[in-house]
Amino acid sequence: MLAVFENKIANPPEELSLPFKGSGNLKIREQIAALVSSGRADLTRFAFSNGDFMALSHQDEHATCPRSSVVIDDIFCIFNGYLHNTCDLRRTYGLSRQATEAMVVVEAYKVLRDRAPYPADQVIKDLDGKFSFILFDSKATKLFLARHDRDGSAEIHWGVSADGCLVCSDDAEIVRKRCGDRYTPFPPGCLFKSEEGLISFDHPLNEVRGIVRVEEEGCSSAVIFQVDLYTQRYSIPRKGSDANWASVSVGEGD
Template identity: 45%
Template sequence: MLAIFEKTVGKSPEALRSPEGGSVCALKDGFLTEKFAAAHSGAVTVNFGSSGLLSYSLHNPNPLLPILFAVVDDIFCVFKGHIENVAFLKQQYGLGKTSTEVSIVMEAYRTLRDRGPYPADQVVRDLHGKFSFTLFDFSTKTVFLAADTDGSVPFFWGTDAEGHLVISDDVEIVKKGCGKSFAPFPKGCFFTSSGGLRSYEHPMNELKPVPRVDSSGEVCGANFKVDSEAKKESAMPRVGSVQNWSQQI
C-alpha cells in the first residue's frame, strides 16, 4: 500500500522532517507510484487530483495480514490485517454478515463524520486485532490513519521534500520518497487531517517526538511517545450535528 497526500490535506508532523531529509517530490511525474508498481505486481493507483493518490496491490498477499480495499460514497480505504471482534462490530454498526474489516472501518468513520455518539479515540479503540488502515474521504478531503496497539502490521509514514505526507507498508518505498524524513507509524495511535496525531490508548495525554537515530548516527525522523506528564487541557470537543466531525478533530 502507498498513499501520498498534499500537505493541505494531510500535514505531517514537523518532527518527521530530518535535517538530512531527501530532495525528492513523491508526487512529481508519478515518481513514487512507479517505484511502488515495480516492486508490487498488479498495483492499482487511484488518483485524487491535487489532493494526492492511493496505490495498492492484492497480488501475493500475506495470508496472516491480508489487504482489503473498498470505496463507498467517495470514501476510499485500504485495510491490512484482521479484526478479532468482527461479529460485535457488525452488530454495533448494523452491518450485514458479509461485511469485512474494511467495511467496518469505513462505517466507523462515517459514524464519526456524521456525528455519532462516541469520540474518535473510543471508536478506534474498539477495533481489536492486528491492523493498520489508510482512509481518504474525497468529499471532505479528510485523511484518517490508524495502527493497532502492538504495531503488529508494518506501517510507515514520512514527508517528502515538498511536505507531502507519504504512507506505506513498504519501508523501502517510504525511504525512496522521504529520504531520512520517515518513521514507523506510532502504535496505538490515529491521525486525522485536522486533528493531527493522537493516541487512542491514552487520549488524555499529549504525544512527544523522540528523534530517531539510524545506524550511522544520523537523525532519521522521529518516534512519537505518550507523555505521561503532559495532559490535554480538555476532552475531545463535541459539537452540534450541523458541524462536520472531520473539521473538529
C-alpha cells in the same frame, strides 16, 4: 499499501519534515506515483484530482495480515490485518454478513463523523484485532490513519517527500526510498486525523510528541513518537517534568 497526500490535506507532524542526515535523495509525489505504478502488475490505484493517490497491491502479502480496500460514499479505505469481532461490528453498524473489515472501518468512520458522541480513540478501541488502515474522505478532504498492534504484525510507516507530501505505507522500504531518512514507523496504539493530529488510544488526553535523535556531530538522524504523560491535550495545565515519557514506539523500523 501506499498513500501520498499533499501537506494541506494531511498536515503531517512537523518533526517528519526535519532535514535529517541522509535525506538528500527525496522524491516528489509524481516520481513516487510513477515508481509505484511501474513495478506491480496487480496494483489497484485510486487517483485524486489534485495528484494525491492511494494504492494497494497483494505482492508480498502475509496470510496472517491480508490487505483489502473499499470505496463507499466517496470514502476510500485500505485495510491491513484482521478484526476478531467483525460479526459483532456488522450488527452494531447494521451491515450485511458479507461486509469486510474495510467496510466496517468506513462505517465506523461515518458514524464518528456524522453522529457519534464519543471520541475517535474510543471508536478504534472498539475494533478488536491487529490492523492498520489508511482512510480518506474525499468530500470532507480528511485523512484518517490508525495502527492497532503491539507486535509489529500490522506496521505502517510514514514520512515526508521532497515536495512536503505525507507518504504512508506498510512497507518500510517504500517510504525509506522515497523519503530518505525523513521517515519513521507510525506508532502502535495511535491514530492520526488531519484536523486533530496524532492521538494515543491508551492516553488520549496526553500529547504525542516527536522526539528527534541527534548524533554526536549534531545531525538529526531519526524521529520516534512518544506519549508525554505530563503534557495533556486541549490546553489542560501542564504538570510534572518534560523528562518523563511513556513510549508508544516500536523503534526506528530498521
